[in-house]
Amino acid sequence: MRAFRLTEWGKPPQVVDVPTPEPRPGQVLVRVAGCGLCHSDVTVPQLPAAVGERLGWQVPFTLGHEVAGWVVGDGVPGFADGDPVALVSPTSCGQCWHCQRGLDSSCPNGRAGRGYGRDGGLAEYVLVDSTRSLMPLGSLDPVTAGPLTDAGATSYHAVRRILPRLHPGGLVAVIGVGGLGSFAVQFLRLLTACRILAVDTNPARLAAAPSLGADETAPSLSGRLGADAVLDFVGADDTIAAGLRALRPGGSYGLIGAAGGRLNAPWLGSLPADGEVFTFQGSAITDLQDVISLAATGALRNPVQRFGFDAVELAYSRLAAGTLDSPRALIEF
Known part of the structure; x- marks a missing residue:
């Protein structure tokens, strides 16, 4: 499959071919519908290698942390094959003092995560470590739901x-x-x-x-x-x-x-x-639950400018230059 990856510190990300991931026990495979683009993705490649390594980030990895799509396969507790889901953007362990109090964004184990140090959603498929990161979307369109997970x-x-x-x-x-x-x-x-x-x-x-x-x-x-x-x-x-x-x-x-x-x-x-x-940086799982609930009522507007995967570099350049036609951009798969 194709993926937009940071392959080396100090160099621009690029589209490469990588194997489709295979889930291990406890993991979930998600077919990506859409992935929102974030300004932080523009600055990540510019980080010195020492900073990335201090954060626990290891290149190469696929960018993209505003992800939504469909569950692949049966046997996922609480979900069925094809269920539309959003992926919780910040990584958190669920076990530490902060997570147990709903302070997921302060989790000390969340410095590396999906799209920032680990493979993210700018690819046809993405792995999720546990169902804790899956948020049912119901009737919401997974193609455009990605920005709700971080920007929202x-x-x-x-x-x-x-x-x-x-x-x-x-x-x-x-x-x-x-x-x-x-x-x-x-x-x-x-x-x-x-x-x-x-x-x-x-x-x-x-x-x-x-x-x-x-x-x-x-x-x-x-x-x-x-x-x-x-x-x-x-x-x-x-x-x-x-x-x-x-x-x-x-x-x-x-x-x-x-x-x-x-x-x-x-x-x-x-x-x-x-x-x-x-x-602060990021959000808690309960924040995303509330945002999805508001969006499901139709009370929340989420205008996005869509790009195909072939235009991912153009989309990032327009994001960086502030010339988007919408407040947000996403890659549609």
């Missing part, structure tokens, strides 16, 4: 984290309304009675934000707005500084974006008094 679940995790800080009629600012932020705006509209300010430098994204639930839009965030919360899906120096300035005392700033910004601020007068600043 991660943004939902961010919104769920700030809910205790929010008040009816209060203000929440979402910085960056692309692949993740466009989901966050929808979750805030569905779960809160706050005013939602969408911030982005891309005019097309701002134009689409009101249809997702944003009350206001702006190309930048400036001044002290007295916001209950700011969710930063960019993570650059200027968005971090602006996001902190915009908070009210007791507010919450969530750093989710990975643009390389730094939090270089003295605590006095820079951080929200009695508030919080937090960051």
